[in-house]
Amino acid sequence: MADKLELRECYGQALVEAGRENERIVLVEADLRKSTMGELFRQEFPERLFEVGIAEQNMIGMAAGLALTGWTAVANSFAVFASGRAFEQIRQSVALPRLNVKIGGSSAGLTDTGDGATHQSIADLAIMRSLPNMTVLSPADGIEMKQAVKAMLELDGPVYIRVGRIAAPTLYDEDYKFELGKIVVMRPGKDVTLAATGTMVAVALEAAELLAKEGIDARVLNVHTLKPLDEEAILAAARETAGIVTVEEHNIIGGLGSAVAEVVSAAGAGSVVRVGVEDVFGQSANSYEELLAAYGLTPENVRSKARSLLQKA
Amino acid sequence: MADPKLVAELEEKAKMIRRSIVEMIGDTRRGHLGGSLSIADMVAVLYYHTMRLSPGDPNWEDRDRFLLSKGHAALAQYAALIDLGYIPQEELYKLKDLGSMTQGHPDMRKTPGIEAGTGSLGQGLSVAVGMALGLRLAGKDSKVYVIVGDGELNEGQIWEAAMAAAHFEVDNLVAFLDNNGLQATGCCAETMRTEPLSEKWAAFGWHVINIDGHDIGQILDALDEAATVRKKPVMIVAKTVKGKGVSFAENVAGYHHAEMTTEQYKQALAELA
Ligand SMILES: Cc1ncc(C[n+]2csc(CCOP(=O)(O)OP(=O)(O)O)c2C)c(N)n1
Numbered sequence: 001m002a003d004k005l006e007l008r009e010c011y012g013q014a015l016v017e018a019g020r021e022n023e024r025i026v027l028v029e030a031d032l033r034k035s036t037m038g039e040l041f042r043q044e045f046p047e048r049l050f051e052v053g054i055a056e057q058n059m060i061g062m063a064a065g066l067a068l069t070g071w072t073a074v075a076n077s078f079a080v081f082a083s084g085r086a087f088e089q090i091r092q093s094v095a096l097p098r099l100n101v102k103i104g105g106s107s108a109g110l111t112d113t114g115d116g117a118t119h120q121s122i123a124d125l126a127i128m129r130s131l132p133n134m135t136v137l138s139p140a141d142g143i144e145m146k147q148a149v150k151a152m153l154e155l156d157g158p159v160y161i162r163v164g165r166i167a168a169p170t171l172y173d174e175d176y177k178f179e180l181g182k183i184v185v186m187r188p189g190k191d192v193t194l195a196a197t198g199t200m201v202a203v204a205l206e207a208a209e210l211l212a213k214e215g216i217d218a219r220v221l222n223v224h225t226l227k228p229l230d231e232e233a234i235l236a237a238a239r240e241t242a243g244i245v246t247v248e249e250h251n252i253i254g255g256l257g258s259a260v261a262e263v264v265s266a267a268g269a270g271s272v273v274r275v276g277v278e279d280v281f282g283q284s285a286n287s288y289e290e291l292l293a294a295y296g297l298t299p300e301n302v303r304s305k306a307r308s309l310l311q312k313a
Numbered sequence: 314m315a316d317p318k319l320v321a322e323l324e325e326k327a328k329m330i331r332r333s334i335v336e337m338i339g340d341t342r343r344g345h346l347g348g349s350l351s352i353a354d355m356v357a358v359l360y361y362h363t364m365r366l367s368p369g370d371p372n373w374e375d376r377d378r379f380l381l382s383k384g385h386a387a388l389a390q391y392a393a394l395i396d397l398g399y400i401p402q403e404e405l406y407k408l409k410d411l412g413s414m415t416q417g418h419p420d421m422r423k424t425p426g427i428e429a430g431t432g433s434l435g436q437g438l439s440v441a442v443g444m445a446l447g448l449r450l451a452g453k454d455s456k457v458y459v460i461v462g463d464g465e466l467n468e469g470q471i472w473e474a475a476m477a478a479a480h481f482e483v484d485n486l487v488a489f490l491d492n493n494g495l496q497a498t499g500c501c502a503e504t505m506r507t508e509p510l511s512e513k514w515a516a517f518g519w520h521v522i523n524i525d526g527h528d529i530g531q532i533l534d535a536l537d538e539a540a541t542v543r544k545k546p547v548m549i550v551a552k553t554v555k556g557k558g559v560s561f562a563e564n565v566a567g568y569h570h571a572e573m574t575t576e577q578y579k580q581a582l583a584e585l586a
């Protein structure tokens with residue numbers, strides 16, 4: 001297996017594969033299909049892809065209409081526009097009537113590095129998580145991406161899936177089995193827990209390596225499904241270790257960190273420290289790694305947050 | 314008819330802007346080349362002739378306002394702002410660097426001379442209408458100039474703003490439609506049909522002027538005509554070529570957002586010399 005896979009390519013390929021097996025799958029795109037990789041689907045099924053131009057709100061409304069006439073509609077755009085521009089259309093026309101519409105949020109997080117604050121998506125998880133009936137997925141690598149797409153298409157109902165614009169380190173083998181709503185323990189550990197989502201799972205694993213060198217045994221969780229959240233695994237981690245450090249390529253408000261803290265505090269089960277973008281907008285950079293470092297999304301920062309949590313415990 | 318000497322001067326400015334756009338991207342960066350090159354002539358006329366500005370005092374109350382509703386074409390605006398001293402010269406070589414003033418999309422909190430936040434398409438025209446109303450309400454005679462993309466017209470909000478501008482009879486607002494025929498994926502006609510454009514804007518209550526957006530004389534004449542229009546917003550529908558001035562990028566959708574090889578970079582600079 002390639003040690004890195006382009007997440008958006010895996011996403012686009014998975015849609016094509018699903019499209020071969022299920023002829024009821026259709027795509028709606030908003031002038032970004034060469035970036036979302038919906039283009040791969042168009043090449044094979046041109047009549048099953050509707051290009052609506054730069055019109056995300058219309059895209060979601062049309063996807064709802066397609067769902068209402070028996071199609072499984074997948075609407076793709078950049079995460080920031082898919083979740084933000086079309087929010088009210090998603091709320092009214094998709095989530096409330098619980099329609100079979102899938103929303104692909106591409107170039108998510110800080111992965112649209114050059115375009116800067118306007119295109120970087122640090123609120124999509126919060127926005128989508130706040131909607132009743134919405135399932136929210138955030139796969140960690142290319143293998144998981146492919147399987148998550150399959151699972152999303154098998155589920156009858158609204159799903160938001162986050163897709164980064166990077167070649168992500170491959171964490172899983174081909175025989176990995178994605179289970180929607182079930183946290184994956186990437187690494188057992190008893191001292192502290194690092195719970196990450198999406199592209200940050202790899203960062204958490206590196207942080208665990210750093211901690212291991214210091215004699216700290218960190219558990220690493222891959223929270224690929226933010227909603228419904230696997231409360232059992234979260235609470236077990238909170239109780240069995242000193243606390244949980246959440247790691248996400250997203251604002252620390254409203255995303256994974258909030259979701260985990262909600263569950264842990266309701267159960268009085270321990271402490272949660274959040275690593276993420278600290279409630280500021282992003283900016284342009286010419287290197288993704290440089291941008292991650294500027295916002296503290298590094299193994300070193302996760303390590304130091306874990307250590308401070310351990311000191312408090 | 315425009316003064317030939319003025320036309321020649323502004324043509325030089327437009328060429329300078331194009332050269333700066335190419336330099337900003339250089340042979341190591343990616344940038345919105347095509348859509349920045351297509352507006353260079355309009356930007357040159359606005360910044361070096363039409364607009365009332367005070368580069369030493371970017372927030373001067375009585376200035377005219379310029380907005381790029383198609384914010385991704387910021388490189389053209391940065392070129393003028395750098396040349397006029399709003400932005401330090403060294404920023405020319407810092408496009409999209411961490412902490413730079415030349416962000417991927419215009420950011421009014423980071424960059425002097427930027428009047429609003431744009432980059433998510435379809436929103437700038439509404440902001441321009443609000444500015445025009447705000448200036449009118451304050452009794453100012455400043456004007457608002459805004460450039461809208463032809464692909465951007467796909468956004469419903471554009472037409473909401475179109476209605477509002479006519480409804481409120483804002484005549485201190487002049488918009489340019491950069492009608493370059495291409496958007497991100499390919500040509501506008503295939504992506505989403507928006508023609509007939511001039512008829513649509515006229516039907517929405519705008520005073521419409523059709524020009525060649527690379528003909529400085531026509532741009533000047535259109536702005537003169539716009540200055541005489543009362544009780545209506547003005548839409549100057551400018552036929553343009555995406556990538557104008559750099560032969561390999563002209564009318565090629567792939568140069569919407571692109572990088573250049575060292576050879577291409579040299580060729581582009583040579584063509585704009
Ligand atoms: C709301 C929104 N959707 C999508 C994009 C991504 N995007 C950036 S430029 C572009 C195409 C713009 O086409 P046009 O308005 O014709 O501008 P041109 O580059 O041709 O001047 C797209 C789809 C965006 N910036 N904003």
Ligand SMILES: [Mg+2]
Nearest residue numbers: 463464493495
């Ligand atoms: Mg265009």
